[in-house]
Amino acid sequence: MQLTGAEILIRCLQEEGVDYVFGYPGGAVLNIYDELFKQNKVKHVLVRHEQGALHAADGYSRSSQKVGVALVTSGPGVTNAVTGIATAYMDSIPMVVITGQVPTNAIGQDAFQECDTVGITRPCVKHNFLVKDVRDLAVTVKKAFYLATTGRPGPVLVDIPKDVSQALAEYSYPKTVTLRSYNPVTKGHAGQIKKAVQLLLEAKRPMVYTGGGVVLNDAAESLTRLVRLLGFPCTNTLMGLGGFPATDPQFTGMLGMHGTYESNMAMQNCDVLLAVGARFDDRVIGNPAHFYRADRKIIHIDIDPSSISKRVKVDVPIVGYVRDVLDEMVKIVESSPARPDAAPLKSWWAQIKEWQRKDCLRYDRDSKLIKPQLVVEKLYEITGGDAFITSDVGQHQMWAAQYYKFDKPRRWINSGGLGTMGFGLPAAMGVQLANPHAPVVCVTGEASIQMCIQELSTCKQYHLPIKVVNLNNRYMGMVRQWQEFFYGNRYAESYMDALPDFVKLAEAYGHVGMKIEKPGDVEGALREAFAQKERLVFLDFITDQTENVFPMVPGGKGLTEMILAEEL
Amino acid sequence: MRHILSILVENEAGALSRISGLFSARGYNIESLTVAPTEDPTMSRMTIVTSGSDDVVEQITKQLNKLVEVVKVVDLTEGNHIERELMLVKVRAAGKDRDEMKRLADIFRGRILDVTDKSYTIELTGTGSKLDAFLQAIEPGVILETVRTGASGIGRGERILRI
Numbered sequence: 188m189q190l191t192g193a194e195i196l197i198r199c200l201q202e203e204g205v206d207y208v209f210g211y212p213g214g215a216v217l218n219i220y221d222e223l224f225k226q227n228k229v230k231h232v233l234v235r236h237e238q239g240a241l242h243a244a245d246g247y248s249r250s251s252q253k254v255g256v257a258l259v260t261s262g263p264g265v266t267n268a269v270t271g272i273a274t275a276y277m278d279s280i281p282m283v284v285i286t287g288q289v290p291t292n293a294i295g296q297d298a299f300q301e302c303d304t305v306g307i308t309r310p311c312v313k314h315n316f317l318v319k320d321v322r323d324l325a326v327t328v329k330k331a332f333y334l335a336t337t338g339r340p341g342p343v344l345v346d347i348p349k350d351v352s353q354a355l356a357e358y359s360y361p362k363t364v365t366l367r368s369y370n371p372v373t374k375g376h377a378g379q380i381k382k383a384v385q386l387l388l389e390a391k392r393p394m395v396y397t398g399g400g401v402v403l404n405d406a407a408e409s410l411t412r413l414v415r416l417l418g419f420p421c422t423n424t425l426m427g428l429g430g431f432p433a434t435d436p437q438f439t440g441m442l443g444m445h446g447t448y449e450s451n452m453a454m455q456n457c458d459v460l461l462a463v464g465a466r467f468d469d470r471v472i473g474n475p476a477h478f479y480r481a482d483r484k485i486i487h488i489d490i491d492p493s494s495i496s497k498r499v500k501v502d503v504p505i506v507g508y509v510r511d512v513l514d515e516m517v518k519i520v521e522s523s524p525a526r527p528d529a530a531p532l533k534s535w536w537a538q539i540k541e542w543q544r545k546d547c548l549r550y551d552r553d554s555k556l557i558k559p560q561l562v563v564e565k566l567y568e569i570t571g572g573d574a575f576i577t578s579d580v581g582q583h584q585m586w587a588a589q590y591y592k593f594d595k596p597r598r599w600i601n602s603g604g605l606g607t608m609g610f611g612l613p614a615a616m617g618v619q620l621a622n623p624h625a626p627v628v629c630v631t632g633e634a635s636i637q638m639c640i641q642e643l644s645t646c647k648q649y650h651l652p653i654k655v656v657n658l659n660n661r662y663m664g665m666v667r668q669w670q671e672f673f674y675g676n677r678y679a680e681s682y683m684d685a686l687p688d689f690v691k692l693a694e695a696y697g698h699v700g701m702k703i704e705k706p707g708d709v710e711g712a713l714r715e716a717f718a719q720k721e722r723l724v725f726l727d728f729i730t731d732q733t734e735n736v737f738p739m740v741p742g743g744k745g746l747t748e749m750i751l752a753e754e755l
Numbered sequence: 756m757r758h759i760l761s762i763l764v765e766n767e768a769g770a771l772s773r774i775s776g777l778f779s780a781r782g783y784n785i786e787s788l789t790v791a792p793t794e795d796p797t798m799s800r801m802t803i804v805t806s807g808s809d810d811v812v813e814q815i816t817k818q819l820n821k822l823v824e825v826v827k828v829v830d831l832t833e834g835n836h837i838e839r840e841l842m843l844v845k846v847r848a849a850g851k852d853r854d855e856m857k858r859l860a861d862i863f864r865g866r867i868l869d870v871t872d873k874s875y876t877i878e879l880t881g882t883g884s885k886l887d888a889f890l891q892a893i894e895p896g897v898i899l900e901t902v903r904t905g906a907s908g909i910g911r912g913e914r915i916l917r918i
């Protein structure tokens with residue numbers, strides 16, 4: 188039977204098991220919306236701005252192992268979506284983005300709402316397609332899902348001109364698809380894996396450093412097994428939090444620019460470093476020349492060869508899926524009588540414990556003002572550490588990462604690579620839809636939340652009982668902190684004046700608003716908010732404006748050249 | 756160091772801009788780039804001459820391989836290879852310059868493709884440095900126009916790049 192392009196697309200989405208599409212209609216996608224309307228397997232979530240659609244699909248994917256799907260119209264729909272696409276790309280999130288395009292015969296004519304979608308998005312997608320013939324549509328959609336989810340994941344865009352969604356073709360969905368030009372190496376080299384295990388067993392000052400790859404590949408269990416088996420210390424990047432249980436005594440906290448003292452010291456001073464699904468980001472290793480100064484052997488497991496030896500030369504590269512490689516390592520260690528030498532490992536741990544005594548995350552618990560760290564700690568206690576936490580970008584993001592102890596992967600959802608303010612609330616919508624019964628919290632700042640505040644309306648429409656924790660310091664705190672440290676306290680345009688009354692704003696959108704001004708009220712307010720299981724509650728915490736994020740490795744400095752909180 | 760990369764790529768609209776976009780986005784050099792379909796019309800072969808440290812060229816190769824439409828990448832400079840470039844050069848050839856120019860073209864095994872009473876159009880093939888040498892050998896004032904294809908390359912002997 189012949190189907191229209193729009194019908195074919197919806198059938199393909201059904202075949203892929205897509206339950207939600209996040210989108211916003213417009214002329215070029217009307218055929219597709221009409222088909223969406225006629226069925227009820229694929230549900231559509233109407234956002235209030237296309238950026239929100241992308242972040243929501245992204246949050247949906249990050250919290251569920253599934254592919255996030257977004258649908259936007261041509262021209263301004265696409266340009267609004269670009270921030271969300273780039274955000275997903277930088278953090279390697281599997282997504283399929285469907286965009287409408289002007290009819291094929293109008294392409295290149297400066298037609299109404301035309302833009303070169305494939306050109307504009309090319310640098311921030313894993314791949315993109317313009318479908319010029321309806322007969323290619325089904326196989327292209329199949330390819331898009333295949334590319335998004337295999338190898339190093341990422342967003343894939345399919346641009347569909349309006350005449351293509353209208354034209355007729357025979358429909359059949361391919362079961363599998365192969366591309367002769369795309370064959371990622373997925374199985375780690377056995378010889379390299381053996382070599383790596385040998386190196387690990389001989390280590391005297393070992394360190395395990397893991398990132399987003401462990402979360403993306405659902406390798407947390409495998410990682411935990413290996414690290415416990417070896418008894419080594421383990422740190423996570425901002426993207427890797429939850430990959431190893433934060434409450435495990437072998438966990439030394441996050442590393443990097445705002446990482447713990449002990450993680451950064453151990454990273455610098457180890458003799459064997461096992462890097463797993465992490466990409467030696469500039470916010471992680473500090474000044475590369477300083478990082479090189481220490482002599483250590485590095486093992487790096489990553490699915491993307493271009494992540495290996497990009498910023499830091501490694502000794503034992505292993506290209507493959509981290510989970511399989513870690514499982515293989517566990518097998519080798521378990522079947523061998525050899526274990527790491529106990530004596531040096533013991534003194535290495537003694538050294539780490541010594542670094543931990545710095546207590547680098549300490550803050551003034553007796554302050555008369557609400558300390559943002561206190562809010563996150565209370566949030567952790569009240570949710571039993573089991574909530575999904577999304578965040579925006581800034582100081583609040585760092586405090587959430589530092590003080591909420593993530594024991595499970597996919598619970599911490601934030602924009603690390605692009606650092607996109609406005610991510611938190613729409614991402615939380617996707618998380619809540621993927622996990623309808625779980626507590627979902629968006630930790631945000633008064634500047635970030637205003638970048639996608641319109642999505643409060645979407646939350647109302649779909650009854651999403653998100654808890655918004657606004658750490659309101661009346662400053663773009665992260666910007667202010669840099670200005671305090673590096674620009675002689677000249678706070679150029681980092682103060683937020685004329686803020687809205689967030690309580691009234693929440694109420695205007697049909698939600699519950701609360702303003703909390705005293706440290707003693709923090710816990711009660713949070714409890715009250717979580718008791719309202721059916722409602723979105725916007726908690727506006729008026730926090731200490733002067734608080735800074737510590738430790739901090741200033742830009743250009745070595746990883747161990749940290750600024751610590753002044754003595755309290 | 757100078758490297759010659761040979762790339763097999765799907766013959767699809769947009770593949771070229773993905774590759775050139777990669778070079779500009781990541782700040783890699785392109786000295787020259789040539790591309791045309793192969794004996795298999797679904798596939799194109801591209802030759803890119805680039806320069807950079809070994810680490811940079813390793814990254815370039817990895818990044819190229821990461822592009823979905825790229826089938827294979829080989830660094831020809833890693834082994835024995837043949838490199839050829841075609842140049843068309845139009846020179847002033849009047850009076851006493853006329854014989855001199857013919858002689859020079861012969862020495863460089865050039866062919867004169869077009870003649871007027873005032874000019875010659877000469878075709879030359881060879882390595883980039885041979886073409887440079889020709890241009891240096893003639894007086895700059897007589898050159899009216901040059902056009903070069905950029906280098907193409909192929910491995911020597913049994914070195915074969917195909918899928």
Ligand SMILES: Cc1cc2nc3c(=O)[nH]c(=O)nc-3n(C[C@H](O)[C@H](O)[C@H](O)COP(=O)(O)OP(=O)(O)OC[C@H]3O[C@@H](n4cnc5c(N)ncnc54)[C@H](O)[C@@H]3O)c2cc1C
Pocket residue numbers: 277278279338339340397398399400401403404423424425426427441442443444445446463464465466467468470471488489490491494507508509510580581584602603604605606607665
């Ligand atoms: C304000 C701000 C402050 C920040 N401060 C810090 C900080 O202090 N510390 C910090 O760590 N970060 C910080 N970041 C985040 C930082 O910018 C990077 O996003 C982050 O460090 C990258 O994490 P990652 O190395 O885990 O890589 P990711 O971006 O998560 O990349 C994942 C890696 O895993 C690989 N991979 C993916 N899937 C697989 C698989 N199946 N198998 C094998 N490999 C796979 C990928 O190829 C890639 O190399 C900050 C960001 C912001 C916005």
Ligand SMILES: Cc1ncc(C[n+]2csc(CCOP(=O)(O)OP(=O)(O)O)c2C)c(N)n1
Pocket residue numbers: 579580581582583584606607608609631632633634635636658660662663664665666
């Ligand atoms: C879209 C976007 N614009 C600008 C920035 C730069 N930036 C990073 S943090 C920050 C301030 C964030 O302020 P707020 O949301 O109040 O968080 P706080 O740091 O105060 O906790 C800014 C402007 C960014 N990351 N994203």
Ligand SMILES: [Mg+2]
Pocket residue numbers: 581632633634658659660661662663664
């Ligand atoms: Mg703020």
